[in-house]
Amino acid sequence: xxxxxxxxxxxxxEDVPLSDIARGVGxxxxxxxxxxxxxxxxxxxEALAWGPHLVCYAVKAASNVAILKLLGDAGxxxxxxxxxxxxxxxxxxxxxxxxxxxxxxxxxxxxxxxLENGIRQINLESEPEYRLLSKIAAEMGLDVPVTVRVNxxxxxxxxxxxxxxxxxxxxxxxxxxxxxxxxxxxxxPGLKVVGIDVHIGSQLTDLDPFRAAYRKVADLTRALRExxxxxxxxxxxxxxxxPYARSNLAPPVPMEYGQVIREExxxxxxxxxxxxxxxxxGNAGILLTSTIxxxxxxxxxxxxxxxxxxxxxxPAMYGAHHDIVPVIEPTPGADTRAFDIVGPxxxxxxxxxxxxxxxxxxxxxxxxxxxxxxxxxxMSSEYNSRPLIPEVLVQGDQYAVIRPRPTYDEMISRDxxxxxxx
Ligand SMILES: *Cc1c(COP(=O)(O)O)cnc(C)c1O
Numbered sequence: 001x002x003x004x005x006x007x008x009x010x011x012x013x014e015d016v017p018l019s020d021i022a023r024g025v026g027x028x029x030x031x032x033x034x035x036x037x038x039x040x041x042x043x044x045x046e047a048l049a050w051g052p053h054l055v056c057y058a059v060k061a062a063s064n065v066a067i068l069k070l071l072g073d074a075g076x077x078x079x080x081x082x083x084x085x086x087x088x089x090x091x092x093x094x095x096x097x098x099x100x101x102x103x104x105x106x107x108x109x110x111x112x113x114x115l116e117n118g119i120r121q122i123n124l125e126s127e128p129e130y131r132l133l134s135k136i137a138a139e140m141g142l143d144v145p146v147t148v149r150v151n152x153x154x155x156x157x158x159x160x161x162x163x164x165x166x167x168x169x170x171x172x173x174x175x176x177x178x179x180x181x182x183x184x185x186x187x188x189p190g191l192k193v194v195g196i197d198v199h200i201g202s203q204l205t206d207l208d209p210f211r212a213a214y215r216k217v218a219d220l221t222r223a224l225r226e227x228x229x230x231x232x233x234x235x236x237x238x239x240x241x242x243p244y245a246r247s248n249l250a251p252p253v254p255m256e257y258g259q260v261i262r263e264e265x266x267x268x269x270x271x272x273x274x275x276x277x278x279x280x281x282g283n284a285g286i287l288l289t290s291t292i293x294x295x296x297x298x299x300x301x302x303x304x305x306x307x308x309x310x311x312x313x314x315p316a317m318y319g320a321h322h323d324i325v326p327v328i329e330p331t332p333g334a335d336t337r338a339f340d341i342v343g344p345x346x347x348x349x350x351x352x353x354x355x356x357x358x359x360x361x362x363x364x365x366x367x368x369x370x371x372x373x374x375x376x377x378x379m380s381s382e383y384n385s386r387p388l389i390p391e392v393l394v395q396g397d398q399y400a401v402i403r404p405r406p407t408y409d410e411m412i413s414r415d416x417x418x419x420x421x422x
Pocket of ligand 1: 058060061079102103199201202203238239240278279374
């Protein structure tokens with residue numbers, strides 16, 4: 001459930017009409033609902049209330065410092081995959097002991113930075129990585145809490161670009177080799193084994209792959225304990241999917257997911273960490289855009305909007321579906337027409353939807369792309385020299401710009417011409 005609803009014929013973000021934001025900030029713009037972000041965080045928190053746990057929001061889904069502060073103040077931990085994300089989390093006031101560092105390619109500089117500034121745990125993904133971390137940590141006189149990300153070889157049955165738990169992916173260490181890897185780890189200075197990490201992919205709409213992966217993690221926990229390791233934490237990753245199309249069957253909810261975790265690993269006495277990103281931020285954000293032209297083509301009509309693939313790349317990159325709705329509520333039973341909804345960029349890939357039924361839309365009308373809160377703003381670029389679009393956070397009847405739209409001058413002045421061309 002989210003807080004983007006029609007009220008008095010107008011789509012609102014909580015208590016703010018989207019037309020107010022369009023007037024104040026311009027379009028295109030990302031608009032987030034604080035109540036929805038918090039609601040989703042609390043759903044996970046409650047789903048794990050049966051035992052000790054920490055919900056570590058996956059910062060990469062939507063990484064604006066205001067969003068991190070909102071969630072961090074509510075008690076969330078953070079899962080970061082770069083020094084930049086770590087710095088954002090710290091800038092939002094999240095203490096280091098609530099930040100988990102994941103990722104396949106952490107550099108030496110990044111490792112040093114987080115060790116100097118405090119980290120809850122580092123999730124390791126390869127032999128060269130833990131050998132390097134051991135060297136640095138020992139040099140610094142630290143005992144860094146670590147887990148190893150195991151690859152359980154389960155098929156997450158999601159889009160190939162976001163499946164990470166099959167043995168042919170670049171992620172983690174094959175679970176079959178985990179015992180020998182943990183044995184080596186335990187012999188290295190500077191590292192303190194605290195648990196096991198697993199993350200099998202994103203936008204999972206079925207709990208079975210989670211169950212299969214967590215069962216393997218439970219078996220591994222017992223085996224590693226027999227080998228003498230202290231396994232006190234299980235980081236079970238993120239990946240629970242969201243309903244992108246309202247017409248489809250809804251994916252499982254956090255409470256059911258929490259039950260699967262309890263059934264599979266609940267008896268091990270471990271602290272549970274999870275790293276949800278998409279489910280917290282996805283339906284908590286929309287992309288607000290205006291129609292530039294309604295273009296009638298040969299057998300095909302186009303809505304050309306002022307947002308483009310540089311602002312929201314998911315349809316071009318993953319073939320992703322977003323529900324697209326007019327901000328002015330259509331009258332029930334009004335005629336609809338099929339449109340291709342496209343951006344202004346000179347690529348056929350700059351298409352948000354094909355043959356989408358829409359009510360009467362005229363040039364200048366506002367349109368909202370739903371479920372754009374996760375992997376939206378964070379994946380945007382300035383392709384076609386389109387300045388990054390602003391982000392807005394709504395809470396109740398107030399809204400604030402949490403990232404302003406750069407001016408053209410600001411965008412261009414970041415470039416510099418070498419002296420020999422002056
Ligand atoms: C991407 C990612 C997540 C978040 O996945 P969602 O599908 O957004 O919940 C969590 N953990 C790791 C290691 C990731 O790479």
